[in-house]
Amino acid sequence: MVEQPRVHVLVADDEPHIGRIIKMKLEQGPFTVTLAYDGREALELMESDPTIALVLLDVMMPYMTGLDVLARLRADDRWRHVPAIVLTAAGQEQQHKQAIELGANEFLTKPFSPKKLYARAAELTGVPTEGTGVPER
Numbered sequence: 001m002v003e004q005p006r007v008h009v010l011v012a013d014d015e016p017h018i019g020r021i022i023k024m025k026l027e028q029g030p031f032t033v034t035l036a037y038d039g040r041e042a043l044e045l046m047e048s049d050p051t052i053a054l055v056l057l058d059v060m061m062p063y064m065t066g067l068d069v070l071a072r073l074r075a076d077d078r079w080r081h082v083p084a085i086v087l088t089a090a091g092q093e094q095q096h097k098q099a100i101e102l103g104a105n106e107f108l109t110k111p112f113s114p115k116k117l118y119a120r121a122a123e124l125t126g127v128p129t130e131g132t133g134v135p136e137r
């Protein structure tokens with residue numbers, strides 16, 4: 001079997017269980033997930049690790065919101081083209097519009113389907129979405 005290179009993903013959410021669920025799901029496939037728990041930590045991790053190829057950002061986080069982090073990424077040539085998925089609680093239509101305007105590639109409302117999240121992460125990073133042996137759930 002050919003070893004597929006792993007795609008490095010940064011997941012920033014201040015609720016640790018959300019990060020854990022996403023990490024568990026994505027690491028069933030060819031992803032390696034690093035977790036951050038606030039917006040400032042997310043930016044620090046981007047600074048220190050140029051291999052991050054996908055970012056998942058919760059909107060409501062301490063120090064900097066996910067939208068603030070996204071704005072910073074899109075204003076910087078190092079990160080302008082790194083795909084970003086924004087996550088938020090239900091009933092935040094205004095955030096959805098802002099996220100898309102700021103350059104988010106996808107917007108998911110909690111509770112989201114881990115399977116759908118995996119599929120979008122795979123599409124955005126060019127990883128096969130089928131035939132990877134990822135269990136259905």
Ligand SMILES: [Mg+2]
Pocket residue numbers: 013014015058059060061
């Ligand atoms: Mg939050």
